[in-house]
Amino acid sequence: MATHRRFTPEHQDQAVSLVLHSGQTIHDVAKSIGVHEITLGKWVSKAKERQTVPDKELSETERAELDRPRKENATLRREHDVTKKVAAWFVKQQP
Secondary structure (H helix, E strand, O other): OOOOOOOOHHHHHHHHHHHHHHOOOHHHHHHHHOOOHHHHHHHHHHHHHHHOOOOOOOOHHHHHHHHHHHHHHHHHHHHHHHHHHHHHHHHHHOO
């Protein structure tokens, strides 16, 4: 039966730091500290996600591009809801 080891956040941060700042691969660091390669890879991915900061706010054009499909989606959902209600009404009316 496999047991799950728990690592402190400090241990995880040190392992991630080794990967990001030492030039060693995830495989090499994982092997040297006794952590599974996939586990260390997940830690590194999460650390990179936390570090990413958007370069800039969206421009007016980009915002409009995002808003258009959202509005269309909302309209389609309302139409779908109405269609479901009409279909249910017709089913109830059947003898």
